[in-house]
Amino acid sequence: MLGLELADASLGGLLAYYSIIHIPWEQRGQVFAEFYRVLAPGGQVMLVFQVGDERGRRTEFFGTPLSLDWYRQQPDEVAELLREAGFEVSMTAVRERDDTEKTAQGYLMARKPSA
16 A cells, blocks of 8 residues: 555545555555545545554464554544545544444545645
8 A cells, every 4th residue: 555556646536445454553644645646636535444542463363374463543643644645534434333343443535636
């Protein structure tokens, strides 16, 4: 996500579905700048993520070794970083967790200005 192999302004929309949780907090601004670069004017971005302040690492999944870091997000922080990248934030929502989930879920939509 830090270096998408796409031309400038080549996408009309971008969905990051539980993917920004794998970007270290300090690199989110770079990711959102890259999203901005590849979106055409008027293009939309939608982000879905786990809400929280925790970070963690998994070293196995069902007995298979792996190395996977995750970083939960705060919707207000994510919205501000999107604005700093040039986006207009149009929607922020939080769905509270249910009995099957560990955290609430965040949803943000933003668009790259047309002009």
